[in-house]
Amino acid sequence: MANETDTERQLLQHQIRLTQADHTLKALFSRDSDRAARLTFEAPHLTADFSKQHIDSSSLSVLLRLAEEKNLQQAISNLFAGQQVNNTEQRAALHMALRGHIPSAAPEVAEEIKRTQQQMADFVNAVHNGAWLGQDGGAITNIVNIGIGGSDLGPAMVTAALQDYLNPGITCHFVSNVDPAQIDSALAGLTPESTLFIIVSKSFGTLETMQNAERAMAWFKAHGGSKQHISRHFVAVTTNLPAAVSFGISEDNVFPMWDWVGGRYSLWSAAGIAIALATSWQTFVDLLAGAAAMDQHFLNQPLEENVPVIAGLLSVWYRNYWQAESQAILPYSQPLHLLPSHLQQLDMESLGKQVTRDGVSVQQDTGAIIWGCAGTNGQHSFHQLLHQGTSLIPAEFIAIACPASADRWEPHQHLLANCFAQSRALMTGKSTEEVEAEMLAAGASTEEIKRLAAHKVVPGNRPSTTLLLGRLTPQSLGSLLAYYEAKVFVQSAIWQINAFDQWGVELGKQLSRPIASRLLTERNSATRATTSENSATLDPSTEQLISLCLKTQDSNNTR
Ligand SMILES: O=P(O)(O)OC[C@H]1O[C@](O)(CO)[C@@H](O)[C@@H]1O
DSSP: OTTOOHHHHHHHHHHHHHTSGGGSHHHHHHHOTTHHHHTEEEETTEEEEOTTSSOOTTHHHHHHHHHHHTTHHHHHHHHHHTOOOBTTTTBOOOGGGGGTOOOTTOTTHHHHHHHHHHHHHHHHHHHHHTSSBOTTSOBOOEEEEEOOGGGTHHHHHHHHHTGGGOOTTOEEEEEOOSSHHHHHHHHTTOOGGGEEEEEEOSSSOOHHHHHHHHHHHHHHHHTTOOGGGHHHHEEEEESOHHHHHHHTOOGGGEEEOOTTSOGGGGGGSGGGHHHHHHSOHHHHHHHHHHHHHHHHHHHHSOGGGOHHHHHHHHHHIIIIISOOOEEEEEEEOGGGTTHHHHHIIIIIIHHOOSBOTTSOBOSSOOOOEEEOOOTTGGGGTTHHHHHHSSSOOOEEEEEESSOSSGGGHHHHHHHHHHHHHHHHHHHHOBOHHHHHHHHHHTTOOHHHHHHHHHHHOBOOOOOEEEEEESSOOHHHHHHHHHHHHHHHHHHHHHHTOOTTOOGGGHHHHHHHHHHHHHHHHOOSHHHHHHHHHTOTTSOHHHHHHHHHHHHHHHHTTOO
16 A cells, blocks of 8 residues: 555554464464454444454454544544535435434434425325325325336335335335336236326436436336326335426425435435335334444444444555455345345445545545345355455355244244354364364275375454344344445545445446447447447447347347
């Protein structure tokens, strides 16, 4: 690292020390009987066990010194005070205001939030109690949420996670992909009279969402939905009221969003209305309350006991000092199976940056690749690489202590056992001696031991955090999600990057336009030849792909 500070140099040396034989995770545990308790911290609704991480008694203090050098505490205060932390777009990031923390720099948002939440509550209650009915006077039974990125991932993930809180009269579908296969299969079996579409788009200009909204509207009309009843079946969530109205949504059916809520932080706003419709208004309120409790912890807890701060610093520790390129998120909870996808956007769109807030090249690596899936499924696929692959991949396990109901107790114990066994296996591994002794005891021949022992050795000493929630409730889920938002912010503050913009996604959108226009306009070989002559801007590979697709479509009669 160029121009490193004393603290950064110390961290480099410290890392070298921790890679030595007497500093393995097993060795650290054997020397410190109090390690598990000492490195376990409480936050609202969750307990974080960092004891299986590559840290010793001095690591946290050096990491906290780094936090001090990078003014982390000040960055947190600025965020909560409502300062323009999103400097490239000249905006504050006020998603915490939606859960009750009104920033001193923007007291006016309190009133807007109150008004919008009242509008949301009235609407959700009306749909649930039958005051809002479909065109034939029957109840709304199906909700189709059309949105992408933050206008889909968060609401879809929370709705799946709160499966024990669902309103039995309503089924919620989420449509995001511009591939019509998704919306067509969501609409199969639905009827316009009982279906409500929510078009969620902060910009109301996102290609995928606009395409799907138009397809939904066409489906509605083609299947007996009447024009004068569109207002009972289409609502929107957006900052762009004129665009929603010109699409055909009644002004009264538009829920506001604001520039100060980033897409990936928007499930707490009206963008999350599908969550409340799928469950209840109270459930949504409880989700906000859980997040608010974590916000207070993040804002007020001293850094050395602050769970998202420690977690964020550990992510920096692995990314910059252990060269870990990725981090696995492993929820041992089927309802949380969409959490890794939500966190991919939250973390990678926020931290995938190559310049600092001032536009200068960063001096160290930034965001890691986030991936994972619900346990125990991952154990039967990619955990092999976690255990015996050649990369160091810090893992974050999420366990829920209590099953949703007593009749799930026995399988739930197996779920927990597998979760705890995985973090233990990653840490302890299995040495050559242990493998040989085990094989011998099982009656293996010397030749067999010689042939197989090396394959069975598991190196161990691989780090993980375990987050333990008492129950999966709206409150604990809210707290967990706010923990991840805060953890991302901590990393952005250390790397001095902007966690709230996403300029990198624009190029792909820009480049797809001329390609789409070619694919849409070259309807026959004759026009194709003419347009191709004017297509000097495309590279030969793209050119070839376009022409191969069009030819294949011609020969398959799919144009
Ligand atoms: O809500 P919108 O404006 O349709 O944007 C959807 C998503 O697109 C992105 O801008 C990225 O393309 C995300 O940040 C956002 O969540």
